[in-house]
Amino acid sequence: MTRTIGIVGAGAVARALAAALTRRGAPEFHLLVWARRLEAAAAVAQLAQSGQLVQGRASAAASIGELRHCDVILVAVSDAAIEAVGELLLSEFTTQEPGSLSFPQAILHTGGARTGEDALAALASLDTALGSLHPLVAVSGDAAPAPELFAGMPFAVEATTAEATALARDLVGAMGGFEVELPAAPSRSAAREQKTRYHALATMVATGVVTLVDQAAAAMASADPVERERFRRAYGELARSAARNVLRDRGASVLTGAIARGDDALVDRHLAALAGTPNEPLYRAVESAARRMLNEPTAETPDPS
Ligand SMILES: NC(=O)c1ccc[n+]([C@@H]2O[C@H](COP(=O)([O-])OP(=O)(O)OC[C@H]3O[C@@H](n4cnc5c(N)ncnc54)[C@H](OP(=O)(O)O)[C@@H]3O)[C@@H](O)[C@H]2O)c1
Structure with missing residues (x-):
């Protein structure tokens, strides 16, 4: 089954993820991109349709609420904005279809310094796993990043459920990357401290x-x-x-x-x-x-x- 991946943001990492997830040889994904400027989201989606990217399908979402039916959402916004995006997702998801129990399987941010549970705490009441998928890669602001940018590169992933962790690992594999596993932390606070140190x-x-x-x-x-x-x-x-x-x-x-x-x-x-x-x-x-x-x-x- 083709997975639908929501991408929030249209900066360097959002563009690199869009390129890598539609590279030749990756499983086929449908990407739905939301950014606070529609034209910026459309430009990321356009990358997929322009021949620069070679697999899958991508489109821009006019509202962040449209990402609700994605299988997974990757929040690739500035670190300082991750919490606000979590709050926005909560408000859009709960006001659009109140009472519905269908949410993405996982919502993962791409920041390296905080766990998903910590940075996306606003979403804790939803039936969705929270986590992070951090490319340990220096991503510059290329308008059209190479689809192979993440091939052979390390990623740190973690999530609140084993299924979501496995899903994050699948995405890393689809982009040609590998996981750099952080040592098991004895508590949530130790995991938070470890991520900031990493x-x-x-x-x-x-x-x-x-x-x-x-x-x-x-x-x-x-x-x-x-x-x-x-x-x-x-x-x-x-x-x-x-x-x-x-x-x-x-x-x-x-x-x-x-x-x-x-x-x-x-x-x-x-x-x-x-x-x-x-x-x-x-x-x-x-x-x-x-x-x-x-x-x-x-x-x-x-x-x-
Ligand atoms: N660049 C790297 O080397 C790298 C590597 C690994 C991980 N990361 C992580 O990936 C994330 C994104 O980094 P980046 O390098 O892609 O940053 P970036 O190029 O500066 O892009 C940031 C994106 O966040 C959006 N944004 C900022 N505030 C927002 C808000 N309040 N609501 C909605 N969207 C907002 C921006 O939208 P506008 O365009 O409208 O301002 C832009 O699309 C960060 O957590 C970063 O730590 C970065």
Whole structure:
């Protein structure tokens, strides 16, 4: 049976989900997109019809209440708006057909920092599971994202029922992604704290890479934008090679450079070269993280893949 998936939002993640759920080889889904501007929702649906997307069917909903008969709803709006969208869904669903017991099987938001039960608490009285499906991916604002954007990429999923968790995992599989399972939490409050910690660290990694590359390029280029772009490209490629090493091997063996080699004289020269600049504290923070990594016990850990 073809599943109908409601998407709320028309931003970067909503567009990427629409593209990935209609990619070649995915099961056939019907997408129903609602956003607070109808033309923005229509543009997301249009992606599916334009030949950019290759499977399924998509249309825009004029009212969020139309999503009530979807099998699952993905709420892909700004984190600060998830609660308000939960309240809007509750009010639309309960005023449109009061007394009806038919609701989506699950309503999942795409934010990384909060559980579904927490962020969508307004919907707790409905007979629908609440959860989250978070792509651990840096999604930029491409108007027409690649259908394969999520292929081979990690997602964190959780939901209030086992069926809804399985459904979220199915959607991840349909997009070609895989699940990064968070450790079992002993209580709801521990699960909430764990999600925020997981997301803080994701931000540290994604924002860290981008800002370190940008700061290094800016420092090399002074005020020349062409020069800055040249160095952004160069340090960006360096970041890509370092990330490749992280994925290829484990432990401190993937560290390269003066700190890893124990060349303290060179580290001192680096620090002298950066002294008094905004990059000095960044270098020192990276140095201390690298030294912690180098001092970790080297016991063999099993490969989780
Ligand atoms: N971008 C990423 O790398 C990434 C990765 C993983 C997860 N996420 C998560 O995915 C979610 C969406 O992120 P995004 O990057 O797609 O954000 P985005 O590009 O800024 O899009 C946000 C969307 O939310 C809508 N919105 C904002 N306030 C709203 C409200 N009160 N009612 C209804 N709609 C509202 C916006 O509508 P308008 O266009 O009308 O303003 C827009 O369609 C967030 O929870 C984010 O943490 C993002």
